[in-house]
Amino acid sequence: METSNLKKAGLKVTLPRMKILEILENSETRHLTAEAIYRELLDSGEEIGLATVYRVLTQFEAAGLVCRLHLEGNQAVFELERGGHHDHIVCNQCGRVEEFFDETIERRQREVAQHHGFAIKDHALVLYGDCTDNACPHRPA
Amino acid sequence: METSNLKKAGLKVTLPRMKILEILENSETRHLTAEAIYRELLDSGEEIGLATVYRVLTQFEAAGLVCRLHLEGNQAVFELERGGHHDHIVCNQCGRVEEFFDETIERRQREVAQHHGFAIKDHALVLYGDCTDNACPHRPA
DNA sequence: GCTCAGATGATCAAGATTCTCATTTCTATC
């Protein structure tokens, strides 16, 4: 089971950490806010504090288990690190998040950075638009 | 002078708005936080409240006079709208911000979005790296 | 100069995230 991931990351195997990892692995939504994870914990009867959720997520991020994204909105979202880098498209109407990877964009980013004398380490790219999905109602809030 | 910009935007010409616009136009740093603008106002002896700075910047943004960016950090930064869209490279060490525009990246973004069934409206792209500028000390805080 | 819609400033408030610290839980050891 997944406790090996925790041990590998040098993190003590505790109940909150296991539960949070479980939610990240099994939730139908790949991109979750800390509060969404917290609510799922409450719903499944776990007595885990919100501060712990934030703390654990930050540790998971430092350990490379999850990555943190800022997708226009005040809350950060977290997703399990699954090896490959990717960027995101967000629907302005329904909030749906799609993932993509485009080698041309990645290469041009490296070239642009080099051209400006930067050793590029990371980047954040988010596209915003309206998804033409037939199941896209306007976002409630 | 610049009061015409305010009038054009349908905003009453007031002292705080003029001073803030002036700072955005004349500051050596193109990308300023609300607090940085507030401090410049204080330094030049103006008695303008921080709430007004935030309010005015939000109005300027709505009027298309400035745009608001989130460049890794808790504070948003604002810059004068000068017509052309561009993206940013930020130095992890000294915080220097460079601007760039790459038509290939722009085009691929449109293509990727279309491919995923999105009508793209906007995007946020920030590259992070170490600038090899000889005048780049490690950032103090 | 006068009027009043609109703008300002002081303060309070909200939302997200982190910090503090007493208490609890792992892990290692016996």
Added chain:
DNA sequence: GATAGAAATGAGAATCTTGATCATCTGAGC
């Protein structure tokens, strides 16, 4: 399996950024 020490947790306070309230002030038109 019991025990001790280190690390983790939970409750709540604290912080930081930004927006809201509301009484007061100011600018544009007359």
